[in-house]
Amino acid sequence: MTTILNEADQTLFDSVCDDAREAMLLQTIADTMEWDGQTGLPTKAGDYRADQVSMLRGEVHAKRTASSYGDRLIQLAETVKDADPHSDVAATVIELHRDYDRNRRLPADLVRATSMATVRGQQKWEAARKADDFSLFRDSLIDIVKLKREAGDCISDGTDRSCYEALLDEYEPGARVDQLQATFDSLRGPLVELIAAIKDAPKQSDVSILQRSFPIDAQREFSKKVSAAIGFDFQRGRLDETSHPFCTTLGPNDIRILTRFEQHWLPGGLFGTLHEAGHGMYEQGLRADWFGLPPGSYVSLGMHESQSRLWENQVGRSREFWTWLLDDAKAAFEPSIDDVGLDSFYHAVNTIRPSLIRVEADEATYNLHILIRFDLERQLIERHIEVADLPDAWNARYESDLGITPPSDADGVLQDVHWSAGLIGYFPTYTLGNLASAQLYEAAEQSIGDLPDQISRGDFGPLADWLRTNVHESGRCYSSDQLIKKVTGKPLSAKPLMNYLTLKLSPLYGLV
Amino acid sequence: MTTILNEADQTLFDSVCDDAREAMLLQTIADTMEWDGQTGLPTKAGDYRADQVSMLRGEVHAKRTASSYGDRLIQLAETVKDADPHSDVAATVIELHRDYDRNRRLPADLVRATSMATVRGQQKWEAARKADDFSLFRDSLIDIVKLKREAGDCISDGTDRSCYEALLDEYEPGARVDQLQATFDSLRGPLVELIAAIKDAPKQSDVSILQRSFPIDAQREFSKKVSAAIGFDFQRGRLDETSHPFCTTLGPNDIRILTRFEQHWLPGGLFGTLHEAGHGMYEQGLRADWFGLPPGSYVSLGMHESQSRLWENQVGRSREFWTWLLDDAKAAFEPSIDDVGLDSFYHAVNTIRPSLIRVEADEATYNLHILIRFDLERQLIERHIEVADLPDAWNARYESDLGITPPSDADGVLQDVHWSAGLIGYFPTYTLGNLASAQLYEAAEQSIGDLPDQISRGDFGPLADWLRTNVHESGRCYSSDQLIKKVTGKPLSAKPLMNYLTLKLSPLYGLV
Known part of the structure; x- marks a missing residue:
């Protein structure tokens, strides 16, 4: 690790990294549950699996939006503002802060609702595609689009980004x-x-x-x-x-x-x-x-x-x-x-x-x-x-x-x-x-x-x-x-x- | 659900059940991670998987030993003490209280140490069996036996059970x-x-x-x-x-x-x-x-x-x-x-x-x-x-x-x-x-x-x-x-x- 931090800042930085790693530990657990959901989950097991994944995603979101975590990031962002932004330490702070800011803009209720809506959405989509009947999926998609518009509005609020751009930014950071x-x-x-x-x-x-x-x-x-x-x-x-x-x-x-x-x-x-x-x-x-x-x-x-x-x-x-x-x-x-x-x-x-x-x-x-x-x-x-x-x-x-x-x-x-x-x-x-x-x-x-x-x-x-x-x-x-x-x-x-x-x-x- | 509770007790009972179900949600996630660990985990993925499972087991243990949870159980145990112990409600209270008491006797550090020692233990055992060399497993087993003796002592402390009986009790409740x-x-x-x-x-x-x-x-x-x-x-x-x-x-x-x-x-x-x-x-x-x-x-x-x-x-x-x-x-x-x-x-x-x-x-x-x-x-x-x-x-x-x-x-x-x-x-x-x-x-x-x-x-x-x-x-x-x-x-x-x-x-x- 390139050292551009004094001892106190280094301790702060390490603590932030520990928290981010712990969130990743939970995220990879949720991802394992979803991988398993895609590789032979018993047909009747979908509901309970949705509960499991949704609980985990909620915990990940809570960790990544905790004020105690964000406050340390804000403090570190100030510390690295003159450092090479491409150095490992500065990029860590800048990008984690960017993610934190983005996540904080999404209310926990919206994240939970989106998680439930998309798990169900995929089940409805699967059924609709099988039956070749868009109407079976329509209401689900209406919910999802509504939730994503809401998310886009939350994220773009007060920025020069459009609602769609705010959504795009999740997958392609900075794209216009x-x-x-x-x-x-x-x-x-x-x-x-x-x-x-x-x-x-x-x-x-x-x-x-x-x-x-x-x-x-x-x-x-x-x-x-x-x-x-x-x-x-x-x-x-x-x-x-x-x-x-x-x-x-x-x-x-x-x-x-x-x-x-x-x-x-x-x-x-x-x-x-x-x-x-x-x-x-x-x-x-x-x-x-x-x-x-x-x-x-x-x-x-x-x-x-x-x-x-x-x-x-x-x-x-x-x-x-x-x-x-x-x-x-x-x-x-x-x-x-x-x-x-x-x-x-x-x-x-x-x-x-x-x-x-x-x-x-x-x-x-x-x-x-x-x-x-x-x-x-x-x-x-x-x-x-x-x-x-x-x-x-x-x-x-x-x-x-x-x-x-x-x-x-x-x-x-x-x-x-x-x-x-x-x-x-x-x-x-x-x-x-x-x-x-x-x-x-x-x-x-x-x-x-x-x-x-x-x-x-x-x-x-x-x-x-x-x-x-x-x-x-x-x-x-x-x-x-x-x-x-x-x-x-x-x-x-x-x-x-x-x-x-x-x-x-x-x-x-x-x-x- | 057989109703033997008044309204306030029912609310208390429901809240305890919610907590127990949430702990089960986490436990089944940990069990899924372990199932996955036994069905083709990449050879180099063992350490991270151990971290994931150990974190989850720690969370389950924390939920099942929270005082706020136990206090409600203790209160409910008093309420159902004259009810038919085989009714669903009474059995729920009696058995959850029994589990709580058992879990509370195990310090979190001991649970964590045992979880780590047994994940590693299984890896060492696997290697030892493959190499047909008990000595590769010996130190791991010494650790595990030490931790289990400690667990048995914690659980049997102040009861008429022996250390071994306390361990047996986990798998065969009440066996002598x-x-x-x-x-x-x-x-x-x-x-x-x-x-x-x-x-x-x-x-x-x-x-x-x-x-x-x-x-x-x-x-x-x-x-x-x-x-x-x-x-x-x-x-x-x-x-x-x-x-x-x-x-x-x-x-x-x-x-x-x-x-x-x-x-x-x-x-x-x-x-x-x-x-x-x-x-x-x-x-x-x-x-x-x-x-x-x-x-x-x-x-x-x-x-x-x-x-x-x-x-x-x-x-x-x-x-x-x-x-x-x-x-x-x-x-x-x-x-x-x-x-x-x-x-x-x-x-x-x-x-x-x-x-x-x-x-x-x-x-x-x-x-x-x-x-x-x-x-x-x-x-x-x-x-x-x-x-x-x-x-x-x-x-x-x-x-x-x-x-x-x-x-x-x-x-x-x-x-x-x-x-x-x-x-x-x-x-x-x-x-x-x-x-x-x-x-x-x-x-x-x-x-x-x-x-x-x-x-x-x-x-x-x-x-x-x-x-x-x-x-x-x-x-x-x-x-x-x-x-x-x-x-x-x-x-x-x-x-x-x-x-x-x-x-x-x-x-x-x-x-x-």
Whole structure:
């Protein structure tokens, strides 16, 4: 720990860190209970589990909003105000104070009500999606949107932020809607153009290769092997299955990734695992001695997504990756793809085609799904539309933006868990992550001489090290914008992603 | 709820119940964390998990020992002192007060130290067993025994109980060592005689039938099917795998049983699952509206074990059970036991033979393993032997009582997890359970007319209902002794178990 504090301040600082670590201990317990809730909870056990989690979340909130804790932070904030804000000690104080301020703005009743509403919301959403009936979820979502508007108002009160911006700030600290909108606008034009060109391109992929039979057991074993090969540490984590894949951190040495496998769709499980492993490697790359404190925490969800997307797409969908892996894949799924050559396989995993379901979308059209959600959730929070209007608004945007009409709500507005879980302001971080993954990978390629060669040999160590050193180990001592600028020398933009997509896809589709 | 309280007392009673339920909410969270710790925790995640569990156990203990809680209980105890002690309200007050008194006697520091020592203890035990080296576990066990002696002294202080009795009381409330010793002594003679007769009996079983190949996947599916058939409710529970099988209650509708399967030993997984399902059905049979309170709690570990043993042995090892199930078993494991007839199979699952490992022992010799542990742990607590003497003392008893010399500590003194987990006073409850299972089954047979016929048809409803009505739904409104007397008309004795064993085994082994 860099010492910039005198003895008394150091004691104060240590006591604040102890409290933050204790809150994290409780938070990871709650997260374990939720992980368990997603991996085979008996059907009738949901209510009691909701009580358990809600009690724990309440305790975490109480710890993080205790005046005795905040008073010490306010005092320390004064002490470090002239220190390097990126030093571990100063960043700890600044970020914990920022979290405290944010948490204090949320009344305990609102936190409790939101926790209950979102646990139930997810159950209602699940039932509504199963029954393909939005009306079963509508009232729940009305409650949730009301609670989130209330939260946004509490957080933005007296600041220059809008209500939506206040919600966004939870996932992407410091992000501003105008800047986000400008970046997304600069992406939309060239992206739509590329997707249109690919639609009518002379060379098309044969995606049916990936729809052959890939037994679940073999997929499980193969995905585990590949995620270990890129650097996910199974002594400090595990891989499980669930209906909605995610990654969760239950301790400094307990990072869990969850995926799902379908027998007749190889990319779902395989790239899903690479994606979650990327998230997991970010968490495993954080400094464990700062666990539960800002220097040992991720920067933002956008930055988190950049790590998952980089391994899933920049690495996992590259020709070099399949140069290394295709023979192993053939052996693992023998005889399903014995007849498939590298060119066909590589093209198949880079199939670009507008589709209904975000989580199944390719890396180009994916961003169009996000832009729709970003617009709709902002309109919801800003009261330009109401929950009852959502299914129609959703379908209209899918027609205009992707040229597809969802045949049902289950495959339309009900496809994502996020809103049912109260995650509003979360969606834009996915596209921020896509942009950052391309920009970081570009910088990594420039810094590491023969990255493509390494990948085609299955040597992922230098890339993983570069990410750990440049991104993970910085923790939250820099904001997302600052870190991107520091590591790549440029502010975040849509250019690297468009360059990457164009350079890869144009030759594949015979556009050059 | 039976109302025997005036309005003010009712309010007081409700507030006490709320507190007890909140403590249970935390306890089930801790139990979920431990369940998770036994089902695939990443190898490096143990330390943080220990911190999480220890924090939660500390919070539970604090809630259950708060003076504000105890003062209300003391006041209520006065109120109900003339009421029927077996009524729900009176039993709630009496038992919660009993727990409070017990918990208050344990200093928070001792509870915390024991929690830490036993989490570490289990890790050390695991390593020692793996390395077959008792010395790796010795210092840990010395600490644990010291802490348990201290706990026993605190609890027995000023009472007429001995230190060991105070520990035993946690698992078997109200049990007295003299009475236990007398019952065990009356079992030992006839049991040793029967085992000796079987050893030299004219007819012997062919146990190799059960050592053929039984693929794990098929065992898993078969065990699940059989446990559902006897009445374990999978909407309110689940079955998982672990190295040391157990059953744990994580909520009123979340009862989890854990087992382990070995490809070349069918009884381990199958009877192990029946055993844990019996535990699980007890928990599922408790009154859910009293969850977390004495009327919705099990009586004692002995009574709990009676439920698991009854399904495992009285039912699961009966000729009628296999009349029903053998064809299904043949189909599930085809062609492994296609050639095996009912007589051979029935004899094989009733093989009686002195062996090294308690958890693999048959239902007769099993009790000899328990008598050894009961004697040794009492001697340890009473300072007649020390931890360093334990391996030799253990081996000496196995030679004299079972005629077997353990070839290694791993298969000797290191075989059980209990002492490493601080469970001293726990072992005798296994044999109490065996005695009670026979006595209860005898009463059930008399009460239910055609029980054997029902079992041979796979109709387990009447037996399950009888157990629920007579045992489960009483909760902890009766002590173990009282309940046995109430249900069977007689105090607990060794006779029903000896009758049951003799009647079944004598003809099987050609002894009549």
